[in-house]
Amino acid sequence: MSYTISNDASSSSARPILVTGAAGFIGFHTSLKLLHAGEVVVGLDNFNDYYDVGLKRDRARVLAGANNLSMLEMDLADMEAVLAALREINPKAIIHLAAQPGVRYSLINPAAYGESNLTGFLTILEGARALKVDHLVYASSSSVYGANAKVPYGVSDPVDRPMSLYAATKRANEMMAQSYSHLFDLPATGLRFFTVYGPWGRPDMAVYAFTKAIEAGTPIKVFNRGKLRRDFTYVDDIVDGVVSALASPPNPGTGLEAGSRIPAAPHKIYNIGNNQPVELLHMIETLEACLGKKAVRDYVEMQPGDVFETYADIDETAESFGFSPSTSIEAGLEKFVAWYRDYHKAA
Numbered sequence: 221m222s223y224t225i226s227n228d229a230s231s232s233s234a235r236p237i238l239v240t241g242a243a244g245f246i247g248f249h250t251s252l253k254l255l256h257a258g259e260v261v262v263g264l265d266n267f268n269d270y271y272d273v274g275l276k277r278d279r280a281r282v283l284a285g286a287n288n289l290s291m292l293e294m295d296l297a298d299m300e301a302v303l304a305a306l307r308e309i310n311p312k313a314i315i316h317l318a319a320q321p322g323v324r325y326s327l328i329n330p331a332a333y334g335e336s337n338l339t340g341f342l343t344i345l346e347g348a349r350a351l352k353v354d355h356l357v358y359a360s361s362s363s364v365y366g367a368n369a370k371v372p373y374g375v376s377d378p379v380d381r382p383m384s385l386y387a388a389t390k391r392a393n394e395m396m397a398q399s400y401s402h403l404f405d406l407p408a409t410g411l412r413f414f415t416v417y418g419p420w421g422r423p424d425m426a427v428y429a430f431t432k433a434i435e436a437g438t439p440i441k442v443f444n445r446g447k448l449r450r451d452f453t454y455v456d457d458i459v460d461g462v463v464s465a466l467a468s469p470p471n472p473g474t475g476l477e478a479g480s481r482i483p484a485a486p487h488k489i490y491n492i493g494n495n496q497p498v499e500l501l502h503m504i505e506t507l508e509a510c511l512g513k514k515a516v517r518d519y520v521e522m523q524p525g526d527v528f529e530t531y532a533d534i535d536e537t538a539e540s541f542g543f544s545p546s547t548s549i550e551a552g553l554e555k556f557v558a559w560y561r562d563y564h565k566a567a
Contacts (some may be wrong), residue, residue: 236260237466238311240344241318242291243267243276245422246359246413248283249459250315255286257463262309264302265318266295270325270332271423278563279420296340306347313466316344316358319390322424323363323525326385337389345396349404355469356406357462360394362414362451362493362530363387371497372533375412375489384525394489401487407469408486411462414493414532418455418552419559427452427553430504431560434511439518442500446519449497449529454547454555461492461543468541493532494545506550510557 237254241247242263254261263283267276283289296302296318320326320336341358348356365373366381382388397408417427433440470488508514522528537543 234260235310235312236262236288236290238262238264238306238309238314240264240296240314240316241359242283243280244317245418245420246416246455246458246462247315247317248279248420249418249455250317250462251283251289252286253459253463255283255289258288260288261290262311263289263291264294264296264305265291267293270320270322275420275423296343297335299339299343299346302343303347303350306351310351311353313353313355314344314348314357315462315466316341316356317462319359321386321422323384323386324523325424327524330385333385333389337386338392341393341396345400345406348406348408349400354407355466356397356408357466358393358397358408358410359390360410360412360489361387361390362412362491362532363527364391364394364412365530366527371529372495372531373412373491374533375491375536383527386525398485398487402482402485405472405486407471408488409465409468409470410487410489411465411492412489412532413458414451414453414491414530416453416455416458418556420563421455421556426450426500427503427507427556428560430507430515431511431557434508434513434515435560435564437513437516439516440504442504442517442519443526444500444522444528446499446501446504446517447528448500448526449531450500450503451493451495451497451530451532452503452549452552453492453494453532453545454552457494457545457547458492461490461537461541461545464541464543465490465492488540490537490540490543491532491534492537492543493530493534494547495532495534496549497529497531498549503549503553506553507557510553 243265
Protein backbone atom coordinates (compact mmCIF):
# COMPACT_ATOMS: atom_id res chain seq x y z
CA MET A 221 0.00 0.00 0.00
CA SER A 222 1.53 3.30 -1.10
CA TYR A 223 0.27 6.69 0.09
CA THR A 224 1.31 9.13 -2.62
CA ILE A 225 -0.56 12.03 -1.03
CA SER A 226 -1.47 12.50 2.60
CA ASN A 227 -3.17 15.57 4.03
CA ASP A 228 -4.56 14.25 7.31
CA ALA A 229 -7.41 12.19 5.86
CA SER A 230 -6.13 9.10 7.62
CA SER A 231 -6.15 10.91 10.99
CA SER A 232 -9.69 12.22 10.68
CA SER A 233 -12.36 10.65 12.87
CA ALA A 234 -14.89 10.88 10.03
CA ARG A 235 -15.30 7.83 7.81
CA PRO A 236 -14.05 8.76 4.35
CA ILE A 237 -15.51 8.34 0.90
CA LEU A 238 -13.33 6.17 -1.33
CA VAL A 239 -12.98 7.42 -4.91
CA THR A 240 -11.33 5.00 -7.30
CA GLY A 241 -9.70 6.45 -10.39
CA ALA A 242 -9.13 9.65 -8.41
CA ALA A 243 -6.27 10.76 -10.67
CA GLY A 244 -8.44 10.17 -13.71
CA PHE A 245 -10.58 12.78 -15.43
CA ILE A 246 -13.96 12.34 -13.73
CA GLY A 247 -12.41 10.99 -10.52
CA PHE A 248 -10.28 14.10 -10.13
CA HIS A 249 -13.25 16.46 -10.50
CA THR A 250 -15.42 14.31 -8.24
CA SER A 251 -12.76 14.27 -5.53
CA LEU A 252 -12.46 18.07 -5.67
CA LYS A 253 -16.22 18.47 -5.40
CA LEU A 254 -16.39 16.21 -2.35
CA LEU A 255 -13.44 17.93 -0.68
CA HIS A 256 -14.95 21.37 -1.24
CA ALA A 257 -18.14 20.05 0.39
CA GLY A 258 -16.13 19.14 3.51
CA GLU A 259 -15.93 15.39 2.97
CA VAL A 260 -12.93 13.26 3.86
CA VAL A 261 -11.70 11.52 0.71
CA VAL A 262 -9.36 8.62 0.06
CA GLY A 263 -8.43 8.36 -3.60
CA LEU A 264 -7.13 5.25 -5.30
CA ASP A 265 -5.42 5.07 -8.69
CA ASN A 266 -2.87 2.84 -10.38
CA PHE A 267 -1.48 5.68 -12.58
CA ASN A 268 -1.27 3.40 -15.61
CA ASP A 269 0.15 4.59 -18.92
CA TYR A 270 -2.94 4.26 -21.14
CA TYR A 271 -2.45 7.99 -21.66
CA ASP A 272 0.06 10.56 -20.37
CA VAL A 273 0.90 9.66 -16.79
CA GLY A 274 2.17 13.22 -16.32
CA LEU A 275 -1.37 14.52 -16.67
CA LYS A 276 -2.54 12.12 -13.96
CA ARG A 277 0.32 13.19 -11.68
CA ASP A 278 -0.55 16.83 -12.27
CA ARG A 279 -4.17 16.17 -11.28
CA ALA A 280 -2.91 14.42 -8.15
CA ARG A 281 -0.74 17.44 -7.31
CA VAL A 282 -3.80 19.68 -7.49
CA LEU A 283 -5.62 17.34 -5.13
CA ALA A 284 -2.61 17.45 -2.81
CA GLY A 285 -3.44 21.07 -2.07
CA ALA A 286 -6.64 20.07 -0.28
CA ASN A 287 -6.97 18.94 3.30
CA ASN A 288 -8.73 15.71 4.24
CA LEU A 289 -7.35 13.76 1.30
CA SER A 290 -5.13 10.70 1.05
CA MET A 291 -4.19 8.86 -2.14
CA LEU A 292 -3.39 5.18 -2.55
CA GLU A 293 -1.37 4.06 -5.55
CA MET A 294 -2.69 0.54 -6.08
CA ASP A 295 -4.06 -1.73 -8.79
CA LEU A 296 -7.61 -2.97 -8.21
CA ALA A 297 -6.72 -6.26 -9.87
CA ASP A 298 -4.56 -6.99 -6.80
CA MET A 299 -7.61 -8.05 -4.82
CA GLU A 300 -5.88 -9.20 -1.64
CA ALA A 301 -3.88 -5.98 -1.21
CA VAL A 302 -6.82 -3.71 -2.04
CA LEU A 303 -9.19 -5.49 0.33
CA ALA A 304 -6.62 -5.16 3.11
CA ALA A 305 -6.37 -1.43 2.38
CA LEU A 306 -10.15 -1.05 2.36
CA ARG A 307 -10.41 -2.71 5.78
CA GLU A 308 -7.94 -0.14 7.08
CA ILE A 309 -9.75 2.79 5.41
CA ASN A 310 -13.26 1.61 6.36
CA PRO A 311 -15.04 3.95 3.91
CA LYS A 312 -18.66 4.89 4.46
CA ALA A 313 -19.26 4.94 0.70
CA ILE A 314 -17.44 4.12 -2.52
CA ILE A 315 -17.49 6.00 -5.81
CA HIS A 316 -15.97 3.62 -8.32
CA LEU A 317 -14.72 5.47 -11.40
CA ALA A 318 -11.55 3.51 -12.16
CA ALA A 319 -11.73 1.57 -15.42
CA GLN A 320 -9.91 0.82 -18.63
CA PRO A 321 -11.71 3.17 -21.06
CA GLY A 322 -11.74 3.41 -24.82
CA VAL A 323 -13.53 1.62 -27.65
CA ARG A 324 -10.60 1.42 -30.09
CA TYR A 325 -8.07 0.30 -27.47
CA SER A 326 -10.27 -2.68 -26.61
CA LEU A 327 -9.47 -4.02 -30.09
CA ILE A 328 -5.76 -3.79 -29.35
CA ASN A 329 -5.45 -4.85 -25.71
CA PRO A 330 -8.56 -6.78 -24.64
CA ALA A 331 -6.79 -8.29 -21.62
CA ALA A 332 -6.59 -4.85 -19.99
CA TYR A 333 -10.39 -4.67 -19.96
CA GLY A 334 -10.80 -8.02 -18.26
CA GLU A 335 -8.23 -7.13 -15.62
CA SER A 336 -9.40 -3.61 -14.83
CA ASN A 337 -13.11 -3.59 -15.62
CA LEU A 338 -14.03 -7.11 -14.49
CA THR A 339 -11.50 -8.24 -11.88
CA GLY A 340 -11.11 -4.68 -10.58
CA PHE A 341 -14.86 -4.24 -10.23
CA LEU A 342 -15.18 -7.58 -8.48
CA THR A 343 -12.61 -6.33 -5.96
CA ILE A 344 -14.72 -3.26 -5.28
CA LEU A 345 -17.89 -5.33 -4.91
CA GLU A 346 -16.17 -7.64 -2.45
CA GLY A 347 -14.91 -4.68 -0.44
CA ALA A 348 -18.31 -2.99 -0.42
CA ARG A 349 -19.97 -6.24 0.71
CA ALA A 350 -17.47 -7.01 3.44
CA LEU A 351 -17.49 -3.48 4.87
CA LYS A 352 -21.24 -2.98 4.46
CA VAL A 353 -20.76 0.47 2.92
CA ASP A 354 -23.74 2.82 2.90
CA HIS A 355 -23.70 3.17 -0.87
CA LEU A 356 -21.68 2.08 -3.91
CA VAL A 357 -21.89 4.42 -6.91
CA TYR A 358 -20.13 3.11 -10.01
CA ALA A 359 -19.50 4.30 -13.56
CA SER A 360 -21.16 2.57 -16.44
CA SER A 361 -21.31 3.96 -19.98
CA SER A 362 -23.66 4.96 -22.77
CA SER A 363 -21.73 2.39 -24.81
CA VAL A 364 -23.94 -0.34 -23.32
CA TYR A 365 -26.76 0.79 -25.64
CA GLY A 366 -24.72 -0.51 -28.56
CA ALA A 367 -26.62 -0.81 -31.83
CA ASN A 368 -29.98 0.35 -30.46
CA ALA A 369 -31.90 2.34 -33.06
CA LYS A 370 -34.36 3.96 -30.63
CA VAL A 371 -33.38 7.35 -29.26
CA PRO A 372 -33.18 8.86 -26.76
CA TYR A 373 -31.73 5.90 -24.87
CA GLY A 374 -33.74 4.94 -21.80
CA VAL A 375 -32.46 2.79 -18.95
CA SER A 376 -35.19 0.23 -19.61
CA ASP A 377 -34.11 -0.24 -23.24
CA PRO A 378 -32.46 -3.54 -24.27
CA VAL A 379 -28.68 -3.55 -23.80
CA ASP A 380 -27.78 -6.96 -25.20
CA ARG A 381 -25.97 -5.84 -28.37
CA PRO A 382 -22.63 -4.30 -27.32
CA MET A 383 -20.53 -2.97 -30.19
CA SER A 384 -17.20 -3.27 -28.36
CA LEU A 385 -15.53 -5.27 -25.60
CA TYR A 386 -15.42 -2.07 -23.55
CA ALA A 387 -19.21 -1.82 -23.74
CA ALA A 388 -19.56 -5.50 -22.84
CA THR A 389 -17.47 -5.05 -19.69
CA LYS A 390 -19.52 -2.06 -18.56
CA ARG A 391 -22.76 -4.02 -19.03
CA ALA A 392 -21.14 -6.88 -17.11
CA ASN A 393 -20.47 -4.41 -14.26
CA GLU A 394 -24.17 -3.60 -14.09
CA MET A 395 -25.09 -7.27 -13.91
CA MET A 396 -22.43 -7.96 -11.27
CA ALA A 397 -23.70 -5.07 -9.16
CA GLN A 398 -27.27 -6.32 -9.48
CA SER A 399 -26.27 -9.76 -8.21
CA TYR A 400 -24.35 -8.36 -5.21
CA SER A 401 -27.16 -5.97 -4.43
CA HIS A 402 -29.65 -8.85 -4.46
CA LEU A 403 -27.49 -11.31 -2.54
CA PHE A 404 -26.04 -8.96 0.09
CA ASP A 405 -28.57 -6.11 0.27
CA LEU A 406 -25.88 -3.73 -1.03
CA PRO A 407 -27.20 -0.28 -2.04
CA ALA A 408 -25.66 0.34 -5.46
CA THR A 409 -26.19 2.88 -8.24
CA GLY A 410 -24.80 2.60 -11.76
CA LEU A 411 -24.39 5.75 -13.85
CA ARG A 412 -24.27 5.53 -17.63
CA PHE A 413 -22.06 8.47 -18.63
CA PHE A 414 -22.45 10.14 -22.04
CA THR A 415 -19.34 11.58 -23.80
CA VAL A 416 -17.76 13.57 -20.99
CA TYR A 417 -15.48 16.52 -21.81
CA GLY A 418 -13.97 19.50 -20.03
CA PRO A 419 -10.80 20.80 -18.33
CA TRP A 420 -8.30 18.15 -17.28
CA GLY A 421 -9.92 15.77 -19.80
CA ARG A 422 -8.49 12.65 -21.40
CA PRO A 423 -6.10 13.22 -24.33
CA ASP A 424 -7.53 10.24 -26.23
CA MET A 425 -11.02 11.75 -26.43
CA ALA A 426 -12.22 13.83 -29.37
CA VAL A 427 -12.37 17.29 -27.80
CA TYR A 428 -8.83 17.10 -26.40
CA ALA A 429 -7.35 15.33 -29.43
CA PHE A 430 -8.98 17.75 -31.88
CA THR A 431 -7.82 20.78 -29.89
CA LYS A 432 -4.24 19.54 -29.86
CA ALA A 433 -4.28 18.86 -33.60
CA ILE A 434 -5.91 22.18 -34.55
CA GLU A 435 -3.40 24.10 -32.44
CA ALA A 436 -0.56 22.22 -34.16
CA GLY A 437 -2.05 22.50 -37.65
CA THR A 438 -2.18 18.74 -38.10
CA PRO A 439 -5.18 16.89 -39.56
CA ILE A 440 -8.03 15.58 -37.45
CA LYS A 441 -9.76 12.31 -38.33
CA VAL A 442 -13.49 12.93 -38.81
CA PHE A 443 -15.11 9.52 -38.58
CA ASN A 444 -18.09 8.58 -40.74
CA ARG A 445 -17.40 11.81 -42.61
CA GLY A 446 -18.81 13.73 -39.64
CA LYS A 447 -22.24 12.09 -39.75
CA LEU A 448 -22.25 11.30 -36.04
CA ARG A 449 -24.13 12.77 -33.08
CA ARG A 450 -22.90 12.74 -29.50
CA ASP A 451 -24.54 13.77 -26.23
CA PHE A 452 -21.49 15.80 -25.14
CA THR A 453 -21.75 16.34 -21.38
CA TYR A 454 -19.61 18.85 -19.51
CA VAL A 455 -17.67 17.38 -16.62
CA ASP A 456 -19.16 19.68 -13.95
CA ASP A 457 -22.63 18.45 -14.90
CA ILE A 458 -21.42 14.84 -14.71
CA VAL A 459 -19.95 15.40 -11.25
CA ASP A 460 -23.12 17.05 -10.02
CA GLY A 461 -24.90 13.87 -11.08
CA VAL A 462 -22.39 11.63 -9.32
CA VAL A 463 -22.57 13.53 -6.03
CA SER A 464 -26.37 13.79 -6.16
CA ALA A 465 -26.64 10.06 -6.83
CA LEU A 466 -24.33 9.34 -3.88
CA ALA A 467 -26.72 11.20 -1.58
CA SER A 468 -29.70 9.19 -2.87
CA PRO A 469 -29.02 5.48 -2.28
CA PRO A 470 -31.74 3.15 -3.56
CA ASN A 471 -33.83 1.46 -0.91
CA PRO A 472 -34.95 -2.16 -1.09
CA GLY A 473 -38.32 -2.20 -2.80
CA THR A 474 -41.40 -3.68 -1.23
CA GLY A 475 -42.40 -5.20 -4.57
CA LEU A 476 -40.79 -7.65 -6.94
CA GLU A 477 -38.12 -7.29 -9.58
CA ALA A 478 -39.75 -6.57 -12.93
CA GLY A 479 -40.75 -9.82 -14.58
CA SER A 480 -39.58 -11.99 -11.69
CA ARG A 481 -40.68 -13.52 -8.39
CA ILE A 482 -37.86 -12.12 -6.24
CA PRO A 483 -37.87 -8.99 -4.05
CA ALA A 484 -36.49 -5.86 -5.68
CA ALA A 485 -32.81 -5.30 -4.90
CA PRO A 486 -31.47 -1.87 -3.81
CA HIS A 487 -29.83 -1.30 -7.19
CA LYS A 488 -30.64 1.43 -9.71
CA ILE A 489 -29.18 2.53 -13.04
CA TYR A 490 -29.42 6.06 -14.43
CA ASN A 491 -28.33 7.98 -17.51
CA ILE A 492 -26.04 10.94 -16.87
CA GLY A 493 -26.00 12.91 -20.11
CA ASN A 494 -26.72 16.35 -21.52
CA ASN A 495 -29.96 15.26 -23.25
CA GLN A 496 -28.95 17.44 -26.22
CA PRO A 497 -27.03 15.52 -28.91
CA VAL A 498 -24.64 17.60 -31.00
CA GLU A 499 -23.59 16.94 -34.59
CA LEU A 500 -19.88 16.12 -34.73
CA LEU A 501 -19.36 18.79 -37.40
CA HIS A 502 -21.04 21.39 -35.18
CA MET A 503 -18.71 20.45 -32.33
CA ILE A 504 -15.72 20.90 -34.64
CA GLU A 505 -16.98 24.27 -35.90
CA THR A 506 -17.57 25.45 -32.34
CA LEU A 507 -14.10 24.32 -31.32
CA GLU A 508 -12.61 26.17 -34.32
CA ALA A 509 -14.39 29.34 -33.20
CA CYS A 510 -13.06 28.98 -29.65
CA LEU A 511 -9.52 28.43 -30.91
CA GLY A 512 -9.66 31.04 -33.69
CA LYS A 513 -8.21 28.43 -36.06
CA LYS A 514 -9.58 26.14 -38.73
CA ALA A 515 -9.12 22.40 -38.55
CA VAL A 516 -7.46 20.39 -41.29
CA ARG A 517 -10.10 17.70 -41.73
CA ASP A 518 -9.42 14.15 -42.85
CA TYR A 519 -12.80 12.56 -43.55
CA VAL A 520 -12.66 8.82 -42.91
CA GLU A 521 -15.09 5.92 -42.61
CA MET A 522 -16.76 4.67 -39.44
CA GLN A 523 -14.38 3.05 -36.97
CA PRO A 524 -15.04 -0.50 -35.73
CA GLY A 525 -17.07 -0.63 -32.51
CA ASP A 526 -18.44 2.90 -32.87
CA VAL A 527 -22.10 3.96 -32.94
CA PHE A 528 -23.88 6.65 -34.97
CA GLU A 529 -25.58 8.49 -32.13
CA THR A 530 -25.75 8.78 -28.35
CA TYR A 531 -28.68 10.55 -26.73
CA ALA A 532 -29.63 10.27 -23.05
CA ASP A 533 -33.15 10.14 -21.71
CA ILE A 534 -32.66 11.74 -18.29
CA ASP A 535 -36.26 12.03 -17.14
CA GLU A 536 -35.86 9.37 -14.46
CA THR A 537 -32.52 10.84 -13.35
CA ALA A 538 -34.09 14.27 -12.95
CA GLU A 539 -37.05 12.86 -11.06
CA SER A 540 -34.96 10.70 -8.71
CA PHE A 541 -32.32 13.22 -7.62
CA GLY A 542 -32.83 16.46 -9.50
CA PHE A 543 -30.19 16.00 -12.19
CA SER A 544 -30.29 18.99 -14.54
CA PRO A 545 -27.28 19.59 -16.84
CA SER A 546 -26.82 23.27 -17.64
CA THR A 547 -23.63 23.65 -19.72
CA SER A 548 -24.01 24.21 -23.47
CA ILE A 549 -21.44 22.86 -25.91
CA GLU A 550 -20.41 26.46 -26.68
CA ALA A 551 -19.78 27.34 -23.03
CA GLY A 552 -18.15 24.01 -22.25
CA LEU A 553 -15.72 24.14 -25.16
CA GLU A 554 -14.77 27.72 -24.32
CA LYS A 555 -13.87 26.61 -20.80
CA PHE A 556 -11.93 23.64 -22.09
CA VAL A 557 -9.89 25.72 -24.54
CA ALA A 558 -9.04 28.25 -21.82
CA TRP A 559 -7.80 25.42 -19.59
CA TYR A 560 -5.92 23.71 -22.44
CA ARG A 561 -4.01 26.82 -23.38
CA ASP A 562 -3.14 27.62 -19.80
CA TYR A 563 -2.08 24.04 -19.05
CA HIS A 564 0.02 23.70 -22.21
CA LYS A 565 1.05 27.37 -22.21
CA ALA A 566 -0.15 27.69 -25.80
CA ALA A 567 -0.50 31.16 -27.30
